[in-house]
Amino acid sequence: MHELGVTFYVVKDVKKVAKENKVDKIDFVTLEIGEVSGVIHDQLIDCWNWARKKETVTESAELNIETLEAITFCEDCQAEYRTVDYGKICPYCKSENTYLLRGNEFNIKEIGVYDEDDEES
Amino acid sequence: MKKVKIIEVHENVFNSNNVAAEELRHELKDKGVYMLNVMSSPGSGKTTALSKLINILKDEYRIGVMDVDIETSLDAQKVADLTGVRALQIHNGGLCHIDAEMTSKAIEEFGVDDLDIVFLENIGNLVCPAEFDTGAHRNMMILSVPEGDDKPLKYPLMFSVCDLVIISKIDTMEFFDFDMDKAKSNILRLNPKASIIPVSAKTGEGMEELAKWIRAQL
Numbered sequence A: 001m002h003e004l005g006v007t008f009y010v011v012k013d014v015k016k017v018a019k020e021n022k023v024d025k026i027d028f029v030t031l032e033i034g035e036v037s038g039v040i041h042d043q044l045i046d047c048w049n050w051a052r053k054k055e056t057v058t059e060s061a062e063l064n065i066e067t068l069e070a071i072t073f074c075e076d077c078q079a080e081y082r083t084v085d086y087g088k089i090c091p092y093c094k095s096e097n098t099y100l101l102r103g104n105e106f107n108i109k110e111i112g113v114y115d116e117d118d119e120e121s
Numbered sequence B: 001m002k003k004v005k006i007i008e009v010h011e012n013v014f015n016s017n018n019v020a021a022e023e024l025r026h027e028l029k030d031k032g033v034y035m036l037n038v039m040s041s042p043g044s045g046k047t048t049a050l051s052k053l054i055n056i057l058k059d060e061y062r063i064g065v066m067d068v069d070i071e072t073s074l075d076a077q078k079v080a081d082l083t084g085v086r087a088l089q090i091h092n093g094g095l096c097h098i099d100a101e102m103t104s105k106a107i108e109e110f111g112v113d114d115l116d117i118v119f120l121e122n123i124g125n126l127v128c129p130a131e132f133d134t135g136a137h138r139n140m141m142i143l144s145v146p147e148g149d150d151k152p153l154k155y156p157l158m159f160s161v162c163d164l165v166i167i168s169k170i171d172t173m174e175f176f177d178f179d180m181d182k183a184k185s186n187i188l189r190l191n192p193k194a195s196i197i198p199v200s201a202k203t204g205e206g207m208e209e210l211a212k213w214i215r216a217q218l
């Protein structure tokens, strides 16, 4: 359910970027999603494949997802560690006094268009 | 071979909503209207607590309520019946949340120029509404005793975006293993600035303190 809501935002933003760049058909969209953003990639792709057909500009665009590693910082021993491996508890000093540095992202990285008539080379 | 043209975007997907929310917040402020977004799991007691709260405040302020529900118009009708204030049901087409643009449209339809306070009862859901700024001036959420004191640990984002956490249904404390101190410390660890007010909409306990919190925001 959540993935569908988010998909509409991706479509909206992608359409806006396409218009600004005078592109009328997009071939792929690349997202950057943090490991702990809670988004389920397969579901997001299913939603995208359903939603993209509603607009000419997105209809043939594949969705690529790049995962960004999640890192947590420990306030007590100042260490950084992989969130997915250890969660909230610092593996070095066992403190719970930790917070997420990154890994929550949900960004549109880029959109791509295949250029059929290749003039330059 | 096909050449690829790449258009770099590097934009947070929630950005456009955040911008729209900021605009709505300003617009309402200029009109002197204060909006509160109320979130919780399904059935935590949003409609009941809001109705009680409105009955305490309605002689001091001009109040309106907007209820988001997936299908029915039960809640808006219920609040209107219980309090006599103006209520609007927002149908959001089955989405898991309401965003700033939908809220803006609803505000326009509702007409808020004659109001001091608008309560927005969001969809019962602890995940998605937390990610979408509605344009409200304050966020409050309701955690009811039967749900358990571990909810802040499981839904951290929701508890981080709230200015006020109401712990509701405290009249049922004796039936559940709900540790009030643990709940409070779980909330404050995520969100040290959060206000926490335990209430029972059934017995009325804590409702006056809740009303006081609202008055202090205006």
Ligand SMILES: Nc1nc2c(ncn2[C@@H]2O[C@H](COP(=O)(O)OP(=O)(O)OP(=O)(O)O)[C@@H](O)[C@H]2O)c(=O)[nH]1
Residues within 6 Å of the ligand: B040, B041, B042, B043, B044, B045, B046, B047, B048, B049, B075, B123, B124, B168, B169, B170, B171, B172, B199, B200, B201, B202, B203
């Ligand atoms: N014992 C007790 N029951 C309560 C209290 N507040 C609400 N309830 C009951 O909890 C149930 C759900 O309350 P609602 O106010 O409809 O909850 P809600 O959050 O608006 O529900 P949705 O809009 O469906 O998500 C009802 O049966 C209420 O009577 C309370 O303080 N104590």
Ligand SMILES: [Mg+2]
Residues within 6 Å of the ligand: B046, B047, B048, B075, B121
């Ligand atoms: Mg309700």
Ligand SMILES: [Zn+2]
Residues within 6 Å of the ligand: A074, A075, A076, A077, A078, A079, A090, A091, A092, A093, A094, A095
């Ligand atoms: Zn440590």
